[in-house]
Amino acid sequence: MSTAVLFDAPGPATRLRHLVYTIVTVVVLVALVAFAVVKLAADDQFTGDKWEVFTTPDYVRILLVDGLLQTLKMAGAAVVGAVVLGFFLGVGKLSDHAVVRWPCWAFVELFRALPVLLLMVFTWYLLGIANDASSFRAVVIALMLYNGSVLAEVLRAGVLAVPRGQAEAAYALGMRKSQVMTIVLMPQAVKIMLPALISQCVVALKDTALGQYVAAPGLTFVSRQIYTEFSNRVPSVFVVAAIYIVINLLLTALATWVQRRYVGERKQLEVLATGTADQTTI
Amino acid sequence: MDPVLNDFQPYLLGFAYTLLLFVFAGVLSTLLGVVLVAMRVGPVAVLRAAGATYVTVVRNTPLVIIFGFFTFVAPIFGVKFGWLDIRIGDVVLDDLFGAAVVALSLYTSAFVCEALRSGVNAVPLGQAEAARAIGLPFGGVLREVVLPQAIRASVPPLASVQIALIKNTSVAAVFGVAEAVAQMRSFTNNFSSERTGIFIMFAIGYVVIVEVFSFGATRLERRYRVAT
Numbered sequence: 001m002s003t004a005v006l007f008d009a010p011g012p013a014t015r016l017r018h019l020v021y022t023i024v025t026v027v028v029l030v031a032l033v034a035f036a037v038v039k040l041a042a043d044d045q046f047t048g049d050k051w052e053v054f055t056t057p058d059y060v061r062i063l064l065v066d067g068l069l070q071t072l073k074m075a076g077a078a079v080v081g082a083v084v085l086g087f088f089l090g091v092g093k094l095s096d097h098a099v100v101r102w103p104c105w106a107f108v109e110l111f112r113a114l115p116v117l118l119l120m121v122f123t124w125y126l127l128g129i130a131n132d133a134s135s136f137r138a139v140v141i142a143l144m145l146y147n148g149s150v151l152a153e154v155l156r157a158g159v160l161a162v163p164r165g166q167a168e169a170a171y172a173l174g175m176r177k178s179q180v181m182t183i184v185l186m187p188q189a190v191k192i193m194l195p196a197l198i199s200q201c202v203v204a205l206k207d208t209a210l211g212q213y214v215a216a217p218g219l220t221f222v223s224r225q226i227y228t229e230f231s232n233r234v235p236s237v238f239v240v241a242a243i244y245i246v247i248n249l250l251l252t253a254l255a256t257w258v259q260r261r262y263v264g265e266r267k268q269l270e271v272l273a274t275g276t277a278d279q280t281t282i
Numbered sequence: 283m284d285p286v287l288n289d290f291q292p293y294l295l296g297f298a299y300t301l302l303l304f305v306f307a308g309v310l311s312t313l314l315g316v317v318l319v320a321m322r323v324g325p326v327a328v329l330r331a332a333g334a335t336y337v338t339v340v341r342n343t344p345l346v347i348i349f350g351f352f353t354f355v356a357p358i359f360g361v362k363f364g365w366l367d368i369r370i371g372d373v374v375l376d377d378l379f380g381a382a383v384v385a386l387s388l389y390t391s392a393f394v395c396e397a398l399r400s401g402v403n404a405v406p407l408g409q410a411e412a413a414r415a416i417g418l419p420f421g422g423v424l425r426e427v428v429l430p431q432a433i434r435a436s437v438p439p440l441a442s443v444q445i446a447l448i449k450n451t452s453v454a455a456v457f458g459v460a461e462a463v464a465q466m467r468s469f470t471n472n473f474s475s476e477r478t479g480i481f482i483m484f485a486i487g488y489v490v491i492v493e494v495f496s497f498g499a500t501r502l503e504r505r506y507r508v509a510t
Binding site for chain 2: 005006007008010014018021022025026029035036039040043045110113114115116117118121122125126202206207208209210212213220233234237238240241244245248249252270272273274
């Protein structure tokens with residue numbers, strides 16, 4: 001349902017009323033922004049030396065290389081791992097053999113119910129907190145387990161979204177189960193689930209920021225170094241937030257484009273956290 | 283496992299904070315989400331744009347950074363939670379707790395808005411058209427006809443959003459609320475050889491909370507499902 005059906009085309013009185021609403025909203029929003037700017041200015045947050053560091057080439061390089069690149073590396077490694085894990089778990093959940101299906105189901109349910117932070121803290125201690133590399137690995141492993149479980153559900157939903165006749169026709173041709181899955185269902189399912197996969201990258205990328213609880217490298221870590229050196233905590237919050245938002249918007253735009261290009265009108269696949277006891281197989 | 287079982291008080295206290303954060307932020311985020319969705323589907327273009335901008339920005343910001351905003355930036359605007367000091371037994375609801383509830387609510391409300399919007403889109407066209415035909419204004423169309431059906435249709439996505447909120451309460455640990463993950467970290471710090479047992483204990487706590495909520499949501503969904 002498009003939004004326009006919710007209200008009639010406005011008449012003269014309604015147009016006037018909407019104009020009043022518009023003016024009130026604009027005034028309130030402008031007042032809020034002005035208030036924020038005045039308060040920040042009064043707190044000396046706009047002084048050049050608090051922002052200068054973000055235009056100094058050396059620090060920009062540190063922010064991008066030690067910060068952003070590390071964050072992207074963590075997210076990238078986690079997503080690659082999650083895709084592999086999600087593939088096996090998702091196919092396992094579709095298996096005809098209960099002995100394969102149930103463990104996969106239990107694994108997915110468990111790791112979808114646990115907070116990523118809990119997994120991170122546990123993995124961090126498991127790998128040894130004294131070891132410098134373990135924070136990075138803890139973040140990657142925790143994100144891999146969580147996102148892998150979500151992607152397993154995405155893959156399962158994607159395969160089940162392929163029209164039933166496809167599998168039936170493939171069986172009628174005499175294909176084996178593994179052939180039906182790899183030759184017929186998976187190529188179509190991948191297309192359907194690609195946008196959801198890219199959206200999951202946004203989740204993984206956002207969750208890398210949790211790494212600061214286990215002393216992991218990345219944007220939040222570098223921003224802490226910068227604000228302890230220059231005592232510009234407020235500007236650094238804004239800069240880090242802006243970097244995350246820009247990258248996530250790019251990923252979202254990519255997901256939308258892929259959806260339009262490869263999937264068409266169908267709604268983007270969405271996996272829900274409830275009612276997952278369904279054990280349908282192909 | 284033994285360290286937790288021998289000293290069960292902090293464990294329960296941790297999950298008490300987790301549940302309190304979830305309840306407060308769950309209610310607030312739902313209310314705010316309804317307001318946001320009304321803005322986003324409403325007839326006033328500026329409100330639509332404001333709602334869309336809010337949702338886009340908040341959804342793409344890591345929750346940790348929103349917490350950081352309320353810890354370091356909001357005090358400059360005079361948004362402080364120092365007035366909050368409620369003590370119920372060992373549970374202390376202080377300024378850190380207040381900031382955590384607000385951060386979680388604002389973050390989750392963007393997702394609630396999107397879940398409700400997908401529900402609004404699922405309501406058949408004829409419903410809104412009939413409501414307009416009998417002369418209901420926009421508020422009436424939304425309140426009397428569309429939202430009651432949209433909320434039914436969006437029970438599953440709303441439940442997913444709230445389950446995500448249960449898990450996201452753990453981020454409050456980063457900002458000093460002594461909820462379950464913070465308790466687990468301090469347990470693990472003190473008894474690092476028992477880390478696996480401690481992890482299992484806390485994992486059980488989360489799984490129980492999530493599964494109980496998920497069970498309730500599934501029941502609700504079955505009961506409220508719109509006949510098709």
